[in-house]
Amino acid sequence: MKEIITDVLIVGGGMAAGWAAISAAKTGASVVVVDKGFMGTSGVTAPAGPNHWWVPPDPERREEAVRRRLETAFGLADPEWMKRIIDITWQSIPELDPWYPFSGDGKGGLFRSGLRGPEYLRALRHYAQSLGVTILDHHPVLELLTRTDGAVRGAAGYDRLARHPWRALAGSVVMAAGGCAFRSGLLGSHSNTGDGYLMGIEAGAELSGMEFCVSYSISPAWLSTRTLPYTGARYFNASGQQLDIPGWNKAREYLCSLADAFREGPVYADLHEAPAGLAAIIREIQPATVAAFDRRGVDMFRDRFEVKLFGEGTIRGIGGLRIADATCTTTVPGLFAAGDAATREHIAGASSGGGAQNAAWALSSGVLAGQGAAISAMRQRDDKVVFAALRPKGRVGLRPTGPVRAVNQKSIIKTVQNEMLDLDKSIWRSEKKLTTSQEILDAAWHEIENGLQGKGLDAVAARETAAMVATARWCNAAALARQESRGMHVRTDYPAQRQEFESRLVTTGLEKIIVRSESSVMTEVLA
Known part of the structure; x- marks a missing residue:
């Protein structure tokens, strides 16, 4: 068993993970990045040409940018969050200049409208390494580790190349593992299977905006x-x-x-x-x-x-781990979220932010989460924790509730795709369709919950299957609960937008899924 000790553990290897690692290291923390693939080539940013929400620090121009975005957010976004994201993006991009030279004045004044994904991620990798960040490629995470009080203090996974397990003890964990496209064939998305959502829920976190996955x-x-x-x-x-x-x-x-x-x-x-x-x-x-x-x-x-x-699910959709405050912490102590792993409702509301806003969110939420995680971790350096005192939280695919048996994972994934990617089911939703889908997905969940167990490298595939089924169930349940049409979410039986649903929906649970309104239980704390 390889054992890792660090202040901040970053799960993922895309844009959000890169910026989180950089931000945490700049704050003074020791940082380790663990990526399912090779940081810089895995994920949807690598084959892309990402644009950013790039607005100069002119008050009128920024107010106009926020106003235009609010028009497409359908009442679920926050202008203060938008302003923060725009400002962080403007300040951060020029930092890459030594590793990705921009045409312009060297201060971002003439930042190009688009960047080559591979070169952008390579620049992030080199920038992070220059700050002392340790990057462990081909180290997929299987589960989170928590203390007895529920605080997240590490993770466990499997080294794909050395073929042995590993565990990491960390003061804070940043979940930046990407979204879920349900293996639709979307370019670069094969490894984006919703792992972060599953691990977060297992640790006690919440999801938000999962119904807005129709992209x-x-x-x-x-x-x-x-x-x-x-x-x-x-x-x-x-x-x-x-x-x-x-x-x-x-x-x-x-x-x-x-x-x-x-x-x-x-x-x-x-x-x-x-x-x-x-x-x-x-x-x-x-x-x-x-x-x-x-x-x-x-x-x-x-x-x-x-x-x-090609279905994009939550990658260009909205939903993800619910953000509890301006540091991008989740509702679980020690667990932060960034990029597609986190809900984007704060800046996108009920409709996709497209390339520009989504890229700005990945960058800025990474910066905020990295900094928040570093500060939290450094405060806990004297709080001695040993591996033996940590509890593994992974369940489905690792620790079945019944006798281990052969499960046809290809068939399970096909079932998920039939319910989540079919245009007629996803674009024109109704109570009848969603209820039928929920029954089918619940049956798939119970099958893998009872008998699926992966060992060694097979555990990675088992957890990916479990994450896709779980994500589909959460998306479907949230869509069933939102009895209206708003933004990306269209209900043929509720074609109008309803004022009583002008609130974010929070989704929790594994066996039994619970969806509730956020408005009565949470007040945003903005710095």
């Missing part, structure tokens, strides 16, 4: 790419008839119209009228998108090609 990206039918090329797309059916699809600025109508078109048959994209200069921008900041077409011999801006919708 899809359009890509060529043969492979998921990034969505930037489609800002100026026209769409056609198999007969060559142009379809009436609203623009991207009407997100709900855009997605619903596309889904309607897919009901009728194949859909084709035509980028002849794409904005001038878009081709050059894509080739520079999203080379993975270009490669997908080049390998097929398709010119994306001249040839009409078939497209498909």
